[in-house]
Amino acid sequence: MKKPIYILILFAIAGVFAACKKQQLMTYNAPDNIYFFYKRNNVRLDTMDFSFAYSPLSVTDSIVKIPFTITGVPVNNDREFVVTVDPSSTAKPGVNFVLPDKFVLSAGKLVDSFSIKLIRTKDLQTNTLSLRLNLNANNNFQIALKDIASAPGVNALSFKINISDVLNQGSFWSGVYSTYFGTFSVKKLRLLNQVAGMPLDYVINGIYDLNLNARCAFWAISMSRYLKDQQNAGTPVYDEDGTLMVMAPSYQ
Missing domain, CATH: 2.60.40.1740 (hypothetical protein (bacova_03559))
Known part of the structure; x- marks a missing residue:
């Protein structure tokens, strides 16, 4: 009497394998977006x-x-x-x-x-x-x-x-770069590029530079020395608002 039961179980197992095989053969058939x-x-x-x-x-x-x-x-x-x-x-x-x-x-x-x-x-x-x-x-x-x-x-x-085609301070000046370079101005940014060698796009891309602290400190010090030399020579550099151009307090 047990033999028919075994046969039924074998058929059930075979059915499961057949279903799995059919699923594996299914292919992607939706529209590409x-x-x-x-x-x-x-x-x-x-x-x-x-x-x-x-x-x-x-x-x-x-x-x-x-x-x-x-x-x-x-x-x-x-x-x-x-x-x-x-x-x-x-x-x-x-x-x-x-x-x-x-x-x-x-x-x-x-x-x-x-x-x-x-x-x-x-x-x-x-x-x-x-x-x-x-x-x-x-x-x-x-x-x-x-x-x-x-x-x-x-x-x-x-x-x-x-x-x-307009220079601006980007998203990170007030929170990061101002601690090195002080208040933003286009004139200051261009001088940082010409005098200290800071790339113009550093204010938007430099935030991901692992050496940001060292680079910005170097540029701020170089720029501060240049501004002091100009002032001592009697040719002070004024910012766009008419005030003397300076770096952040820590780098003056």
């Missing part, structure tokens, strides 16, 4: 701020790369996608920027980027222009992922670039 994938300091953003002011005056254009990614699996051929310029953009095509002739996700990739040429024009010294790019659906990719759970508030299908 494309979305922007820009990060700064490991934080997802839908806006990039770009300034020519941190480049030498001889620089007339610059290339920026815009990263993007897709859902799905890699394929062994290139796939084109569609990007359009939003009407709200104040930057003008051919004048302030040049887009690629076509937008392509390279074969075998899930994450890629495309390049945009930004052009340095005189109006950027007084105005910040914006370029907003929108992803559009085509035969290769859908655009159903506007909102990403891991980045609330970030628009994954639209990306904005703010373009300027």
Whole structure:
């Protein structure tokens, strides 16, 4: 009487293995979606701020790369996608920027980027222009992922670039650099570059430098000596507000 029970158990086990085998053979069959994938300091953003002011005056254009990614699996051929310029953009095509002739996700990739040429024009010294790019659906990719759970508030299908040519103190001057260089001014920043050798873009990128303390202390001391030498020679350096230019109290 036990034999039929054993047979039933064997059939059940065989059924489980068959089901597992079928599951293993299942393939991905959902539409592929494309979305922007820009990060700064490991934080997802839908806006990039770009300034020519941190480049030498001889620089007339610059290339920026815009990263993007897709859902799905890699394929062994290139796939084109569609990007359009939003009407709200104040930057003008051919004048302030040049887009690629076509937008392509390279074969075998899930994450890629495309390049945009930004052009340095005189109006950027007084105005910040914006370029907003929108992803559009085509035969290769859908655009159903506007909102990403891991980045609330970030628009994954639209990306904005703010373009300027104006030096500013960035996000870290008041909390970090002011302890070395004192109050910010464009004139002071340019002198720090010319006299002490501090790169103009250090105020926005130097915060991630492991040697920040040593470098900033050296630049502040070098600049302070220069300012004192100028004052002793009867040619004091005045800041933009008409006061004597000085470093932070610890470096005067």
